[in-house]
Amino acid sequence: MPRATKKAVEAPKTRFRQRQSVDSRLLEGMEKLLLQGESFSSVSVERLAEAAGIGRATFYKHFRDKGELVSHLFEQVRREIVSAAGSWFEDASTTTRADMTRSLRGIIGVYREHHVILSAMAQTALNNEDVARLSSQMREELCQQSRKAVKQLRQAKRAHPEADDLIADILTLAIDHCSTLHPDMLQGRSFDRVVEAWVHISWNALATTQADE
Numbered sequence: 001m002p003r004a005t006k007k008a009v010e011a012p013k014t015r016f017r018q019r020q021s022v023d024s025r026l027l028e029g030m031e032k033l034l035l036q037g038e039s040f041s042s043v044s045v046e047r048l049a050e051a052a053g054i055g056r057a058t059f060y061k062h063f064r065d066k067g068e069l070v071s072h073l074f075e076q077v078r079r080e081i082v083s084a085a086g087s088w089f090e091d092a093s094t095t096t097r098a099d100m101t102r103s104l105r106g107i108i109g110v111y112r113e114h115h116v117i118l119s120a121m122a123q124t125a126l127n128n129e130d131v132a133r134l135s136s137q138m139r140e141e142l143c144q145q146s147r148k149a150v151k152q153l154r155q156a157k158r159a160h161p162e163a164d165d166l167i168a169d170i171l172t173l174a175i176d177h178c179s180t181l182h183p184d185m186l187q188g189r190s191f192d193r194v195v196e197a198w199v200h201i202s203w204n205a206l207a208t209t210q211a212d213e
Contacts, residue, residue, distance in 0.1 A: 022054060026048065031117050073117065101195065108179055108186060111179035118183075
């Protein structure tokens, strides 16, 4: 079997980096237009490409239409949230309160960073079935991550006796709801207070009193 050339090996990596760059620019472009007062549903591909600093042809090289882009933006935000969660979503079995503080600071920080587009998506979802479905799908996937974390705590015998999937879901959805619909709470000095409040609620609901020992 012939050996792969260096060019052939590097090509997929280059395409991946290019896709990441386009994704980030489109997300920033969408948020820029929303801040200028445009509605999520009315933003055209042409306006979005211009705001993102890419050509219209580049947009269509990566996405069939704006609907596919919306789906991808949800997925990008979801990935950022999961990545920001750190040890809580990676392996919660040894999580301490300090770990949870770092995880929730990261998660809520993503909501703060993308509050414009998340709030716009939430409003659009009220009248757009496709956006509503994508929004629901993102929340369900985050709930699955939280359920997995609680399961790992239970297996390590470090979970609160009443911690279960329902509590994991309620906490996840509550954080999503408050962070999306009340972004003003995440600004300035309020951010630290909000993070501390969610840590208090989440840790006491999910972990045993011995979990920090």
